[in-house]
Amino acid sequence: xxxxxxxxxxxxxPSGMVMAxxxxxxxxxxxxxxxxxxxxxxxxxxxxxxVGLCATKQEPIAExxxxxxxxxxxxxxxxxxFAVSGKCPFFHFADIVLAETTCDGKKKMYELLAEHxxxxxxxxxxxxxxxxxxxxxxxxxxRAKDYFEKNLDVKISKEKLAEVIRAYNEERKLLMxxxxxxKLHPTPISGTxxxxxxxxxxxxxxxxxxxxxxxxxxxxxxEMTAKGEGASTSQxxxxxxxxxxxxxxxxxxxxMQVIEEAGGAIVLQxxxxxxxxxxxxxxxxxxxFEALAEKYSKIPCSCSSPNTGRFELLSRLVQEYxxxxxxxxxxxxxxxxxxxxxSIKEHLKKNxxxxxxxxxxxxxxxxxxxxxxxxxxxxxxx
Amino acid sequence: MKWTVGIDIGSVSTKAVLxxxxxxxxxxxxxxxxxxxxxxxxxxxxxxxxxxxxxxxxLLVGTGYGRIQQGMFDKTFSEITCHARGVHYLLPEAxxxxxxxxxxxxxxxxxxxxxxxxFVLNDKxxxxxxxxxxxxxQTLGLEVSQLSALAEDADPAxxxxxxxxxxxxxIIGLLAQGITVESIVAGLLKSIAKRISVxxxxxxxxxxxxxxxxxxxxxxxxxLLSQEIGCRLAVPPSPQAVGAxxxxxxxxxx
Numbered sequence: 001x002x003x004x005x006x007x008x009x010x011x012x013x014p015s016g017m018v019m020a021x022x023x024x025x026x027x028x029x030x031x032x033x034x035x036x037x038x039x040x041x042x043x044x045x046x047x048x049x050x051v052g053l054c055a056t057k058q059e060p061i062a063e064x065x066x067x068x069x070x071x072x073x074x075x076x077x078x079x080x081x082f083a084v085s086g087k088c089p090f091f092h093f094a095d096i097v098l099a100e101t102t103c104d105g106k107k108k109m110y111e112l113l114a115e116h117x118x119x120x121x122x123x124x125x126x127x128x129x130x131x132x133x134x135x136x137x138x139x140x141x142x143r144a145k146d147y148f149e150k151n152l153d154v155k156i157s158k159e160k161l162a163e164v165i166r167a168y169n170e171e172r173k174l175l176m177x178x179x180x181x182x183k184l185h186p187t188p189i190s191g192t193x194x195x196x197x198x199x200x201x202x203x204x205x206x207x208x209x210x211x212x213x214x215x216x217x218x219x220x221x222x223e224m225t226a227k228g229e230g231a232s233t234s235q236x237x238x239x240x241x242x243x244x245x246x247x248x249x250x251x252x253x254x255x256m257q258v259i260e261e262a263g264g265a266i267v268l269q270x271x272x273x274x275x276x277x278x279x280x281x282x283x284x285x286x287x288x289f290e291a292l293a294e295k296y297s298k299i300p301c302s303c304s305s306p307n308t309g310r311f312e313l314l315s316r317l318v319q320e321y322x323x324x325x326x327x328x329x330x331x332x333x334x335x336x337x338x339x340x341x342x343s344i345k346e347h348l349k350k351n352x353x354x355x356x357x358x359x360x361x362x363x364x365x366x367x368x369x370x371x372x373x374x375x376x377x378x379x380x381x382x
Numbered sequence: 383m384k385w386t387v388g389i390d391i392g393s394v395s396t397k398a399v400l401x402x403x404x405x406x407x408x409x410x411x412x413x414x415x416x417x418x419x420x421x422x423x424x425x426x427x428x429x430x431x432x433x434x435x436x437x438x439x440x441l442l443v444g445t446g447y448g449r450i451q452q453g454m455f456d457k458t459f460s461e462i463t464c465h466a467r468g469v470h471y472l473l474p475e476a477x478x479x480x481x482x483x484x485x486x487x488x489x490x491x492x493x494x495x496x497x498x499x500x501f502v503l504n505d506k507x508x509x510x511x512x513x514x515x516x517x518x519x520q521t522l523g524l525e526v527s528q529l530s531a532l533a534e535d536a537d538p539a540x541x542x543x544x545x546x547x548x549x550x551x552x553i554i555g556l557l558a559q560g561i562t563v564e565s566i567v568a569g570l571l572k573s574i575a576k577r578i579s580v581x582x583x584x585x586x587x588x589x590x591x592x593x594x595x596x597x598x599x600x601x602x603x604x605x606l607l608s609q610e611i612g613c614r615l616a617v618p619p620s621p622q623a624v625g626a627x628x629x630x631x632x633x634x635x636x
Contacts, residue, residue: 381463
């Protein structure tokens with residue numbers, strides 16, 4: 001069955017659109033962001049509302065292709081198309097966009113997007129073992145601080161930032177508590193519903209209401225599991241699937257839907273649209289600016305080389321969540337995740353005897369049947 | 383007596399196998415425009431000569447892209463699982479299979495009892511499929527069944543396009559240069575063998591690999607492919623019906 005509290009999360013993004021408008025009408029500053037590398041605590045400490053920007057639907061891609069090349073990752077094209085076509089209300093109401101130099105597609109796209117909105121692009125080093133990586137990140141955090149202070153006409157104090165860090169840590173802990181309910185079998189919450197809650201986190205304007213609803217959801221799911229009930233997509237015989245790879249946000253859940261329709265139970269997403277940014281907290285002991293640098297520099301994205309953190313995280317998750325098989329979703333033209341897929345497959349096979357299915361796809365629905373064949377065969381072989 | 387039937391509704395042809403512990407009979411018909419009609423028809427053609435009806439069949443198992451026909455089957459399996467099971471039954475020594483079908487190609491590695499361990503399917507295009515051969519044969523005014531005999535002693539021309547549409551233009555260019563049809567056909571087969579060997583490289587084959595699908599009847603392609611992947615290729619009897627046979631066996635074992 002499905003938890004009733006999910007009705008709130010179904011409406012989260014649509015109602016966020018209205019609230020973005022209201023926030024502007026009330027004279028509040030809004031800062032948009034795209035990526036899990038964005039130190040969003042800094043935005044809130046600047047008295048602004050951090051909000052995710054649209055990037056996960058097929059619809060605006062045709063518009064983007066008037067400017068961007070066709071053989072580019074759909075996420076980059078969708079981000080740009082949404083922004084320039086005016087179809088993303090969050091972009092429309094944002095005063096500033098906080099961006100980062102992650103993959104090549106994104107950083108070149110940001111050059112074009114900067115013509116449409118004031119933007120700060122944090123410089124993220126590609127080498128994960130760069131000697132002065134922490135110092136470099138601290139500089140970037142201060143660059144963002146200075147930019148917000150100047151452009152939003154505010155002061156960001158250490159005390160305020162420390163307070164926001166604590167609040168966001170509490171939110172992360174709460175979301176991980178929700179995710180960890182899926183250690184149970186059958187899983188109490190479907191992969192697509194879990195995505196809705198985690199993805200929705202970037203589009204909510206009332207943090208207290210959101211966290212209260214997450215608590216309510218946890219309580220409801222606990223009641224369900226006490227009665228031995230699982231999510232409608234999860235049966236005792238269901239194979240337990242972990243999703244990794246490129247972000248899979250709301251609007252591009254195709255692969256996850258196919259898996260769940262075929263009877264697979266999606267336990268969790270390791271991807272940045274899942275728990276990648278939630279598992280580690282920001283230190284509350286360190287200087288808050290340095291603590292932000294430390295936390296965000298360690299996010300195990302395939303843009304970093306080598307990306308050992310992802311291998312370690314996956315090793316931990318497949319054991320803790322008793323995973324039967326891993327599905328790696330690669331968006332077309334995402335070179336870093338595409339190449340890394342081979343190493344992840346070998347790693348999981350060698351160390352955990354867990355098979356990996358790589359699905360390379362885009363946002364269109366054209367390949368649904370081909371994906372279904374691969375998923376059916378994969379579930380049958382587990 | 384327990385009877386099961388496996389039906390593999392593919393993009394080009396629909397295959398059915400009757401099984402009772404052994405393969406009793408098989409039928410192959412063109413799929414046409416209606417996969418569900420083809421499924422019904424092939425079943426009728428399979429059962430009638432045996433004096434059997436649908437009620438005598440304890441399990442009707444569907445596979446192939448047409449397996450999603452609502453209400454027709456008692457159980458469905460993906461063609462990957464079915465092909466592996468069917469091949470293992472016919473060629474117990476095989477450690478995997480290559481299937482070149484009408485709209486996709488599969489390379490499957492399996493272990494004991496034909497249980498799938500890993501698989502690779504070609505991407506969303508005609509490269510390395512039966513359709514590639516069909517389209518390119520058409521350009522030359524030939525039938526797919528003629529290709530093997532033509533290519534037998536020819537020196538393969540260099541054909542680089544994996545895309546069926548681009549290969550067509552490439553062929554027209556080669557014809558203009560005066561390259562023989564025989565060389566072009568041999569070149570086409572070689573290009574398919576190369577494409578499939580890249581897929582096979584992702585599965586670590588040991589020795590004998592089964593070669594299935596309608597294209598497996600092409601001896602030249604079989605030899606080229608065997609050279610490219612460095613394994614012995616064995617073609618099972620009626621290579622087109624392997625998926626249907628696997629479906630029937632999986633049903634029988636349930």
